[in-house]
Amino acid sequence: MKRYARELSVLGALVLILAVLAVAAPSFFQLDPLRSHFTREVPTLLVACGAALVIICRQIDISVGSQFGVCGVVTGLLAGAHVPLPLCALASIAAGAAMGAINGALVAGLRLPSIVVTLATMVIWREGLRLAQQGQFINLPADAVWFGLPLATGQTVELVAALGILAALTWASTRLTAGRYIYAVGSDAEAARLAGISPTRVTFGVFVLMGALAGLAALANAVQSPQVDPKSGTGLELKAIAAAVVGGVAVTGGRGRLWGVLCGLLLLVTINPALTYLHVAAYWEKAIQGAIILLAVVADGWRPRSA
């Protein structure tokens, strides 16, 4: 149990909020609004999984919001041209992976600091998109919205798919050698290198995976409405990193679990509707989220080294 102390305490906080709501505002627990609310956070969950892996590898990627924006436009343009949705998905993932590969080549290949590299690519993709798209929304054909399914079914499909992907990534990060390598490189890149692991390849791979997940997330976001906003994804990187950190991913690398990221995200995104239902001014949302992030970092600082 002690191993999962962080994840369990985050879940505990979530349960506490839900318990307060159950007593004070039972109307919170209605299927349709809840499903809608959580489906809106599916793209963030996918990006946060990628961000968590990047942080576990002791890197950071703040360009994911921009990657997400570019991939969303790619999806929109292709879907608008009546390209079948599975092909749109592949294109979006490929575009994300390609942008991730650029980050990866610069960080792993040239050994540049990831914060600066991804700051640069963040600005480049975002401004490039603004230049190309001039802020214009892209209309999606009706058969692409919610995969052409009724709203409730579409949302359920997306939620289930996202949880499936989370489960698969969790499994892969702990049960595949590639996942183990990410932890090893993030803990001690030199020790990993001496064990025959190539930190360069692992770091590159993590950035590519991050990009691919951003592409997938962009698709999951695009199908949620009849129009794609080229500005979507602005600030997404911060939300994703926050979810990872609250969920127990150590910013010093090498530690964290992907299912913990789900716990962290759930806690962060439950605050807003909770405030609404409890009739507290929604302005408090960001302040409370900030306090939670701070608490998480403080908890990391206090954690004994041997944990």
Place this chain on the structure above:
Amino acid sequence: MTPLLRLRDITKSFGAVRALRGVSFELQPGEVHALLGENGAGKSTLIKVITGAHAPDGGTLEVGAETLSRLTPREAHRLGIACIYQQPALFPDLTVAENIALRLETPRATRLVHPRAQIEKAQQLLARIGADLAPEREVRSLSMPEQQLVEIACALGSGARIVIMDEPTASLTQKEQHLLFAVVRDLRAQGIGVIYISHRLEEIFALADRVTVLRDGESVGTNPIDDINESSLIAMMVGREVAQIYPPPESAPGEVALLLQNLGCAASGILDVSLEVRAGEIVGLAGLVGAGRTELARILFGLTPADTGEIRLAGEPVRITSPREAIAHGIAYVPEDRRRHGVILEMPIAQNMTMAVHSRVFPGGWLRSGTETALAKEYIASLGIKTAGPEAPGGSLSGGNQQKVSVARWLATRPRMLILDEPTQGVDVGAKSELHRIIRRLAADGLAVLMISSDLPEVLGMSDRIVVMRGGTIAATLPGGSEASTVMAAALGQRAA
């Protein structure tokens, strides 16, 4: 004449390790006093006591007229003690004058900077040691000896009466050394006391007035340089050995497992190394710190690939350019400093052990924890690792047990050639002899072992053959059971006595 510095019965322990066991030392004005001793004899600790970096557990320090039980770095500075390290600690992006000014001025954030005055002061100090350096130059652009000159200027400027030089010539060329020697003689002429640490006997004879030899944290003796010769110095450094039982060889060496011919690597300063290691043989690689032993190991493991010469494994010529290739060729390297590069402290020991063998233990890239745990349990039992279990994090183990985990990781690769770099450094006596038994057993099982060690009794006791390195090349190859003084003489570069 009152000495500048007098240490009486200084003791200092780190945990169970007694680094200094009652050392007395004295420095006169206008004297170059050399300090000599094997790796780990206590030289660095003694220097750190003098500079205030370590507080001694017992004894007194007399600096000039003051008697103290300990110094802080600030007090040492005030009393005129300065230390010039092998790697100068200057700010590379600032100029010479700015560096000097930073050292001399009392740190106060609100002080105004006077660039003109800084440059004049720097010029004046550099002139005092006869250094021809423009104060406006950025330190980044200076060579190593030029940086040392800046350090010396700083020391003089702060009114240092006692200057400590810790292996100042280690990275200098012959010509640069002579420049430095001239400065040292100049300091002596100005009445400054110099404590000079070096492994190079010829330097000590060229520069020093007196020499003190440390061994196992004790002062063996202080002698005027004219009363002593190289052989007697070596005898003092080595001394008699502490009796310790080493496991005897169990079988005769077999085929040649590793053959190096004229191996060289300019980047790591290795030149023309030829040696062989046979299956079932333990070859001890002796030498002083900086002789190139770890660098040689890093070449064999593909970390800094060789650029000349040949590596043959079991007769086959191979090129090794990455650790991955080295592992594929059956080479295993248990690195020095296991805390940094051996065991990942937050990872469970089972995961630490399988780190180098993923493709073998987990075909298809799928980690089966059963297989992993079984492998870990096997090594925990066979190496006698004391742990709560395979899931315990590496950081929860003692030093000796961490080292066994590091060894297990490499045994799991089923190597033909095992390179051990300081395998028993920092482990307690019990774990040490256990590791010795393990190493001997591995050799008996047919592994070729190359053991780098700075622990002379260990090299003498464990090795079937001893290869001594000096200055990036092989200085001597000696049979097992050689005398300590023979090994030390070769490591110091003395002609066979």
